[in-house]
Amino acid sequence: MSGAVQRVVVHGGGIAAPMAALAIARAYARLGVEVAWADTGEAPAPHSALVAPSDLATFHRLLGIDDKALTANAAATLNMGQQFAGWSGGDSAFLHAYGDAGSAYADLPFVQHWSRARAAGLRVALEDFSLAAAAAKEGRTGAPDKPATRQAVKAGWHLDAAGYAALLRTGCESSGVRIVAAASATPQIANGRIAALDIDGETLSADLFVDTDGKLVDALDPSAVTPGRPWRDRLLRASAPPFGPLPLYSRVAAHAAGWLTLVPLADRTALEFHYDSRHLADADAPAMLAALTGQKLEAVLEPVAATARARLWTGNAIALGRAAGSAPPLDSAELLLLQLSIAQLVLLWPLAAADMPEADIYNEEVGGTWSRVRDFTAQHFRLNTRSEPFWADARAAPVSPELAAKIDLFAARGLFAHFNHEAHVEDGWALVMAGHGIVPRGFDPQALRVEDQALMAEFQRQLRAVATDVRAMESHADALGRLRA
Amino acid sequence: MEGEPFNLVIVGGGTAGWMCAAACAAKLDPALYRVRLIESEEIGTVGVGEATLPQMKDFNDFLGLDEVEFMQATQASFKLGIEFVNWGRQGDRYVHPFGTFGRPIGEGDFFSYWVRAHNAGQAAPLFDYCFPIVAALQNRFMLPNGDKNDVRNAFAYAYHLDAFLYARYLRRWAEARGIARVEGRIVDVERDGRSGKVAAVTLASGTKVAGDMFVDCSGFRSLLLGGTLGVELEDWSRWLPCDSAQAVPSVRSPDFTPYTRSTRRPAGWQWRIPLQHRTGNGYVYSSADISDDEAAATLLANLDGEALAEPRVLRFKAGKREQAWAQNVVGMGLAGGFLEPLESTSIYLVQMAIMHMLTLLPPGADIDPALPAEFNRVMDVEYDRIRDFLILHYIANDADAPLWERVTTMDVPDSLAGKIDRFRHRAHVQAYRDGLFGPPSWQAVFVGQGVVPHAADRLADMLPGDQLAERLAGLHATIARGAASAPLHADFVAHYCPAPAP
Numbered sequence: 001m002s003g004a005v006q007r008v009v010v011h012g013g014g015i016a017a018p019m020a021a022l023a024i025a026r027a028y029a030r031l032g033v034e035v036a037w038a039d040t041g042e043a044p045a046p047h048s049a050l051v052a053p054s055d056l057a058t059f060h061r062l063l064g065i066d067d068k069a070l071t072a073n074a075a076a077t078l079n080m081g082q083q084f085a086g087w088s089g090g091d092s093a094f095l096h097a098y099g100d101a102g103s104a105y106a107d108l109p110f111v112q113h114w115s116r117a118r119a120a121g122l123r124v125a126l127e128d129f130s131l132a133a134a135a136a137k138e139g140r141t142g143a144p145d146k147p148a149t150r151q152a153v154k155a156g157w158h159l160d161a162a163g164y165a166a167l168l169r170t171g172c173e174s175s176g177v178r179i180v181a182a183a184s185a186t187p188q189i190a191n192g193r194i195a196a197l198d199i200d201g202e203t204l205s206a207d208l209f210v211d212t213d214g215k216l217v218d219a220l221d222p223s224a225v226t227p228g229r230p231w232r233d234r235l236l237r238a239s240a241p242p243f244g245p246l247p248l249y250s251r252v253a254a255h256a257a258g259w260l261t262l263v264p265l266a267d268r269t270a271l272e273f274h275y276d277s278r279h280l281a282d283a284d285a286p287a288m289l290a291a292l293t294g295q296k297l298e299a300v301l302e303p304v305a306a307t308a309r310a311r312l313w314t315g316n317a318i319a320l321g322r323a324a325g326s327a328p329p330l331d332s333a334e335l336l337l338l339q340l341s342i343a344q345l346v347l348l349w350p351l352a353a354a355d356m357p358e359a360d361i362y363n364e365e366v367g368g369t370w371s372r373v374r375d376f377t378a379q380h381f382r383l384n385t386r387s388e389p390f391w392a393d394a395r396a397a398p399v400s401p402e403l404a405a406k407i408d409l410f411a412a413r414g415l416f417a418h419f420n421h422e423a424h425v426e427d428g429w430a431l432v433m434a435g436h437g438i439v440p441r442g443f444d445p446q447a448l449r450v451e452d453q454a455l456m457a458e459f460q461r462q463l464r465a466v467a468t469d470v471r472a473m474e475s476h477a478d479a480l481g482r483l484r485a
Numbered sequence: 486m487e488g489e490p491f492n493l494v495i496v497g498g499g500t501a502g503w504m505c506a507a508a509c510a511a512k513l514d515p516a517l518y519r520v521r522l523i524e525s526e527e528i529g530t531v532g533v534g535e536a537t538l539p540q541m542k543d544f545n546d547f548l549g550l551d552e553v554e555f556m557q558a559t560q561a562s563f564k565l566g567i568e569f570v571n572w573g574r575q576g577d578r579y580v581h582p583f584g585t586f587g588r589p590i591g592e593g594d595f596f597s598y599w600v601r602a603h604n605a606g607q608a609a610p611l612f613d614y615c616f617p618i619v620a621a622l623q624n625r626f627m628l629p630n631g632d633k634n635d636v637r638n639a640f641a642y643a644y645h646l647d648a649f650l651y652a653r654y655l656r657r658w659a660e661a662r663g664i665a666r667v668e669g670r671i672v673d674v675e676r677d678g679r680s681g682k683v684a685a686v687t688l689a690s691g692t693k694v695a696g697d698m699f700v701d702c703s704g705f706r707s708l709l710l711g712g713t714l715g716v717e718l719e720d721w722s723r724w725l726p727c728d729s730a731q732a733v734p735s736v737r738s739p740d741f742t743p744y745t746r747s748t749r750r751p752a753g754w755q756w757r758i759p760l761q762h763r764t765g766n767g768y769v770y771s772s773a774d775i776s777d778d779e780a781a782a783t784l785l786a787n788l789d790g791e792a793l794a795e796p797r798v799l800r801f802k803a804g805k806r807e808q809a810w811a812q813n814v815v816g817m818g819l820a821g822g823f824l825e826p827l828e829s830t831s832i833y834l835v836q837m838a839i840m841h842m843l844t845l846l847p848p849g850a851d852i853d854p855a856l857p858a859e860f861n862r863v864m865d866v867e868y869d870r871i872r873d874f875l876i877l878h879y880i881a882n883d884a885d886a887p888l889w890e891r892v893t894t895m896d897v898p899d900s901l902a903g904k905i906d907r908f909r910h911r912a913h914v915q916a917y918r919d920g921l922f923g924p925p926s927w928q929a930v931f932v933g934q935g936v937v938p939h940a941a942d943r944l945a946d947m948l949p950g951d952q953l954a955e956r957l958a959g960l961h962a963t964i965a966r967g968a969a970s971a972p973l974h975a976d977f978v979a980h981y982c983p984a985p986a987p
Contacts, residue, residue, distance in 0.1 A: 349943045412855035444844045448514045
């Protein structure tokens with residue numbers, strides 16, 4: 001194809017740059033596309049870990065990364081959900097598990113029957129009807145052959161960020177990506193496009209630029225960056241000894257001025273202590289972390305700010321990862337957005353180097369995805385019921401009209417207001433909103449066709465089916481052993 | 486839920502009213518929901534021959550209707566798609582199917598492979614890679630055969646039916662299940678002084694019927710929603726200028742097509758809907774471009790059987806009510822909006838309104854504002870998407886008459902602008918989960934009306950050209966063989982669901 005995109009430069013480091021370079025090379029080297037990675041040398045923060053969504057398994061096939069490599073190089077453990085503790089004060093906890101929230105019954109979603117029964121006095125939590133949630137809490141994973149619940153169970157990963165970055169780099173090396181050290185690079189800009197990148201003693205020209213660092217897209221389109229909502233302004237990272245046995249979920253525990261995330265890895269537990277310096281002095285933070293964990297840990301402080309970018313693809317340059325904006329700090333948002341953005345780029349690969357109308361389509365699709373993913377995290381803050389000033393502020397923060405509609409509708413009827421570009425499934429939203437304490441005020445009147453006694457019998461049947469299926473699943477250790485082999 | 490049952494009153498007994506009543510009979514507990522339908526034998530229904538979408542089968546299944554009984558009761562035939570004649574250019578024809586094109590080939594989607602092969606001169610017409618189209622154009626029909634590896638399974642089907650008979654059939658069905666029918670013409674509407682809600686309607690007999698909620702199925706009059714509550718029609722006639730139609734039945738033709746036909750004419754378009762006992766015909770036109778008499782003459786000159794009546798004139802305006810649910814009134818069918826039947830969406834829109842209303846029905850007289858908000862949001866999405874898809878049919882044509890000069894140069898809604906350029910550039914069609922229409926529908930209309938992409942997704946460029954040509958040729962042959970194995974539509978209907986002579 002004449003005038004096709006032949007040369008691509010990916011500029012940046014961390015996870016995003018090698019992931020983009022690898023995906024592009026794996027998809028398009030066969031069409032003669034040459035990929036160079038201008039490596040800024042940015043490494044994942046010390047102690048950092050990644051919470052990878054279940055969809056990443058499919059994405060890894062594009063990247064050519066298998067389960068064995070993840071367990072061998074990135075201290076991987078399986079991720080069946082994220083637990084939220086103390087968001088309503090006290091020790092209350094719920095699990096956002098990656099699977100169904102109960103089994104559909106009498107042609108209606110399970111949530112409708114649950115809402116009806118709650119109104120009639122049932123005390124059982126929605127997640128108790130979820131096979132994925134029950135299995136994760138029991139330390140069981142995998143998929144039973146013929147589940148009595150007929151429910152889906154999905155798993156993603158917990159990954160050591162540095163190990164994962166190294167794995168992506170190895171992938172780039174063996175997939176023909178040319179890696180160029182580029183601690184400082186200067187873009188040559190002409191006619192609203194990037195023509196080339198000047199690096200010490202070399203000029204890298206390309207048809208398409210992917211920037212995960214921000215320097216290129218900032219130079220090209222400086223007005224597109226606006227402040228985002230960081231939710232907190234400080235992050236302490238640390239590591240603790242691994243849990244035994246290894247949990248199948250990460251834990252996000254609210255504290256007076258932020259939250260503590262624990263990510264279980266095979267060889268350590270990664271800790272992220274998020275707090276807001278207006279509500280907790282930097283000098284006091286390490287002591288609070290020690291009090292919460294019962295351990296004295298070496299922690300590294302990172303200030304946190306947030307940005308958002310209006311146009312992700314301008315001219316011939318695409319902002320990805322950090323350059324595209326600050327991913328929400330929960331719900332596997334960072335990898336989810338990265339993966340969906342790269343997949344969209346691969347699908348919408350521009351046909352011509354000279355003019356890229358794909359940019360508008362990409363900006364609509366991926367911009368929409370960002371909005372919906374931000375909503376998912378914003379719901380936690382909106383729905384918290386803690387009394388401290390940090391949490392009262394978080395609760396009062398404005399939300400998008402779409403999120404407001406979702407919360408209103410779920411609270412009114414246990415239903416899900418579906419918009420374009422949703423990145424999380426309905427039952428995920430239901431588990432989280434119910435977990436945060438919303439009991440729908442009403443329910444679909446079609447549920448009333450089921451007699452009370454029949455419904456109670458069905459609930460008992462489902463709880464038994466969940467228990468049966470959980471027993472048929474394998475332990476986390478067995479699953480990891482099988483994946484390592 | 487304590488005490489008195491919730492009082493639901495359906496106003497109007499056409500297709501919309503009885504579909505709604507039947508759904509209530511099937512899905513609401515009669516001890517908790519009292520449902521009545523008011524209709525007057527003095528007021529006729531619009532009830533022309535109707536073409537539907539595959540979702541109608543879902544609705545009938547939802548009620549638990551028996552397909553054969555339903556088809557016999559409504560003189561129904563099967564429908565695999567719509568044939569568009571003279572759209573694009575005079576003499577052109579294409580079918581918009583209920584199914585996808587082709588089968589998975591590799592990393593790209595089938596349509597991208599077709600575009601690539603087509604532009605290389607190595608593909609048959611797109612429509613030859615679609616089993617229901619190939620079968621339909623031979624007047625053949627079969628039910629999907631259940632084998633997911635067989636091309637003869639990858640489609641859905643709909644019905645052509647007599648909408649008047651469908652309403653009558655549903656009336657019997659709903660009345661047998663406890664829905665009360667109230668005969669009478671509404672002469673007055675009473676509103677609650679404080680809330681402004683509709684409290685009751687008064688019949689000519691003086692009888693007052695009170696309700697907690699009213700479903701307005703009164704047709705174009707929109708008696709409660711538009712009339713009493715004053716909810717305005719959002720006027721879309723600047724994009725969809727046809728404002729009249731004439732309908733006439735004709736004697737059943739030997740050409741018993743398992744598809745609807747839409748033929749573009751100088752001032753609009755003509756429909757043809759084959760039923761078992763007759764053929765339904767109509768001319769949808771812009772009254773600014775043709776007189777009623779000329780339109781009637783055009784219609785009568787273009788029938789393939791003897792006319793069985795004088796043409797009846799209908800007037801309308803394209804648009805939808807600004808809110809489909811306001812206060813305690815939900816508008817459905819023509820009372821909620823009107824979109825010309827170019828894509829057979831009328832019954833579908835009623836069905837969607839019913840399904841969403843059932844799910845969102847309040848438990849008592851107090852209405853949680855989140856419920857109408859969601860209803861109106863999803864119905865707006867449905868209407869807007871159908872509107873844009875209809876406009877697409879209008880804009881991609883030769884400007885061969887004044888109407889067509891205007892519509893091919895008009896400004897289109899923002900939501901449609903850009904879609905055409907994107908399709909031309911790289912066959913891009915946005916996919917969404919809810920609502921009509923999916924990518925295959927857009928592909929059919931674009932390609933059918935002469936908008937062929939310059940290129941497609943590059944993921945489809947990996948497969949070597951000779952392998953692609955071989956796959957396409959194989960698929961083409963498989964579909965042709967499959968279609969030839971299906972029985973004739975006329976024979977299938979005569980065997981499966983023969984209706985008694987009316």
